[in-house]
Amino acid sequence: MDQEALWRPSAERIAAARIGAFMAAVNARWHAGCTDYAGLWRWSVAAPESFWTAVWDECGALGERGQRVLEDGHRMPGARWFPQARLNYARNLLRRRDDADALVFWGEDRVKRRLSTHDLYAQVSRFAQALRAAGVGRGDRVAAYLPNMPEALIAMLAAASLGAIWSSASPDFGVQGVLDRFGQIEPKVLLCVDGYWYNGKRVDCLARNAEIAAQMPTVERCVVVSYLDDSPDVAAIRNGQRYADFVAPFAAADIEFASLPFDHPLFIMFSSGTTGVPKCIVHCHGGALLQHLKEHQLHGDVNPGDRIFYFTTCGWMMWNWLVSGLASQAALLLYDGSPFAAGASGKAGTILFDYADAEHMTHFGTSAKFIDAIAKAALQPRETHRLEQLRAIFSTGSPLAPESFDYVYREIKADLLLASISGGTDILSCFALGSPILPVYRGELQCRGLGMAVDVFDDDGRPIPAGRGERGELVCTAPFPAMPVGFWNDPDGSKYHAAYFDRFANIWCHGDFVELTANEGMIIYGRSDAVLNPGGVRIGTAEIYRQVEQLPEVVESLVIGQEWQHDVRVVLFVKLREGASLDQALIDRIKQQVRQNTTPRHVPARVLQVADIPRTKSGKIVELAVRHVVHGRAVKNVEALANPEALEFFRNRAELQS
Structure with missing residues (x-):
């Protein structure tokens, strides 16, 4: 692997990075003695209770933390984080009520909307009241078959505020794909959309919505969001009601956020399900919040007022990851449609860079395949767009090829953090990430995540030291707050245990084939089962x-x-x-x-x-x-x-x- 860094942060960027203030705080409070990222990572996995307390306090989690941090920390699964805590994920994302942008939405080049933090709070308040009036309470499921549009975020926050459990899928799923997912979790309310735009083409969803609602007997309300038409015809949909009519009786008011345990279920995520019915993976309020605060602020250097974007649908965990940016007081840039839609230049693949310029994007998230595709199309955003505010590009979904690293720095922007990140739906977050205070090496993920006891094991379960050039299984040897609280409909935990803990006792085995480099970074060679x-x-x-x-x-x-x-x-x-x-x-x-x-x-x-x-x-x-x-x-x-x-x-x- 090439040892010359493609990018090194300047002294000014290192000094301004949020992780520096975090390091100073843990050194002052716990005498951690951390002087660089490697030292901070070692301390974070050696002293997990102190580290996650620091994340709560220094990254600004709202709620009652309690004194106890970890119970049964030797058990995996079975450890419990912050057992005395009370909090609410939605309250943390709705902490502001002013005129600053909460979100901007582009539906390709056909629909553009903007909501302030005040507007978002008001709309969540109305939808939460409508859900409560519909009988939704703690533990009930609210499912969405929606594009990445404002109503998806509004409905998720409303459900979370009540202690209901949210699950979502994108409207490009077929009927059976939706039933395979939502049929397992039996939602009380289903949201869907009248249709969407893709690559300039109108895609109608009403017939599919009717078929899905007809086959899900637990759905008491099917709320149809307007996207293509102002007043879609919902007559054929069982228990169908237009979104506008659902919220019409309710005026905005202060939201009554349910005070919930740390491990109260928040999201049900689904495995890809290509070898069977998807697994229903349950994530909790506290775990999602703390992990995303850490990843955004300490790994991505997200600050209040930043404007973050990830190209994602509501069926991918990066949507959940993106929307948590509100907890760090960043504005969300939402996009629905084809990433290869033509922008103002008329050239395919430029619309996202148009978006970046128009909305002063600071963090651009996408897939490795998108970067590869625009490289093959010989796009040169560096020549055609300003990208003045862009500080970071995140890539995930598959390993980012070394040549794609070259392309980003040559043709997009020379001075930015290129963070290839990797984790998954299983943990709603990442095992390997970027860092604003570390250099970027060609083909490498920069670092292991703070608080994540990530290692690489050989076939016999022995650790492989970094820098040997040997490959093995990506494992995590100690509990972390973003572990699932379990699988839905798995009362004895046997499915959960079989998914991650059968290979090595009391060790999370993630299923990636990886190498730890001499730079303490990581190279991912693919899935172990492939x-x-x-x-x-x-x-x-x-x-x-x-x-x-x-x-x-x-x-x-x-x-x-x-x-x-x-x-x-x-x-x-x-x-x-x-x-x-x-x-x-x-x-x-x-x-x-x-x-x-x-x-x-x-x-x-x-x-x-x-x-x-x-x-x-x-x-x-x-x-x-x-x-x-x-x-x-x-x-x-x-x-x-x-x-x-x-x-x-x-x-x-x-x-x-x-």
Whole structure:
């Protein structure tokens, strides 16, 4: 790995970073002796009770903390954080009531809205009263089938203020995908939208809404949000009511925030569900709040008045992560639609940079695939946009290729924090993150998260020291507040235990194949369950993607291990740019590229062209689903895919029979 940093924060940026004030506070209060990030991380995992108390106090959590910090801290699962605490997540996000922006919303270039913190509070108050009048109380579920628009945030905060449990999915899910998720948690109220815009096209949702409501008997109110039309026809929807009519009887007033235990359920999140019905992962008020305060302020350097953006839908955990920015008094920049919609220039993929300029964006969050796509399209935002306020770019969803690091600093902006971050729906947050006081090294996630006892284990459960160049399982060896409180409909905890704790006793095993670098950063090579194993040698899929996708003909690729003659052989599928074809010359170039830059074992035994690469709604490619199809096994939940028809390109391929 290249050791020369691509970016180093200036002395001024280091001095101004919020993490510096945090370090000074813990040194003064606990004599922690921290002088740099590495020292602070070591202290945070060695003294978790002191560290998480400091996060509560220094990052500004509102609520009664209590004296006890951790009970049964040796148990994982089973540890309890802040058992005496009382708080409410929504109260923390609605701490301001003034004229400052709370959110700005762009629905591509067709809809633009803005709400102040005063406006947001008032709208949450009205919706909370409407929910209470509809019989919603603590523990009831409120589910949303909505775009990333203001009403989703308003309804979530209203539900949370009452102690109800929120769950959401994006409107690009099909009927069965929604039923597979919300059917398990039996919501009392369902929100949906009349339709949405995608790449300039109008997509109507009313018929799907009616079908979903008809098959969910627990739904007593189906509230339809107007997006395409001012007054959508809801007559065909069982218990249907327009959003405006639902809140009409109620005037804005002070919100009665329920005072809740730290571990009171807040969100039900869903696993991707490509190998079965999605798991329902329950996260709590206190864990989500503290973890997001820490990640925004200490890792992302989010300050009051900053303007943060993440391209996400309501079906991805990055939506929950983004909206918590209100607790750090930042404004949210919400976007719904295609990230490749044409901007003012008319060129595809520029609209998000138009948004960044127009709204003085300080933090830009996106997926690694988006950065790769605009690099392949040769966009040069540095030349076409000002990006004057932009201080950080966050990337997640899949490993960010080293070449994408180069592209960001060369073609977007030279002086910013590029933070490749990684965690997941499982923890509603991150294990590896960025830091405003550390350099950025090509291809590396900068650091392990504060308070997260992250390590890398070999197959025998032994830690692999940083800098050895060896790869293993990403684990967490001690409890942390953002661990799920459990899975829905898992009374004995057996599903929860099997998901994370079966591999190593009392150790969280996350399922990522990673390496700790000499810089104390991390490289992620892919999911452990997708790791290739030809001849018994473990190979991360990201190593192959990095090489193959450098070729100009290749838009995207997917690699699996095919069971073959009592071993495993590497099979590569490629989606090519328009007009390109997979001839023998290109196959040879692909194999040469892989061989020269990795090892002979990485070289695919077969290279096949496909028309599309299947992916989840949040944009992650689904190697396991493809592997099932290639081996003739059933894919149990194709509704989890954004493009399930793409699986047909992999079925019964004659080229894989010899």
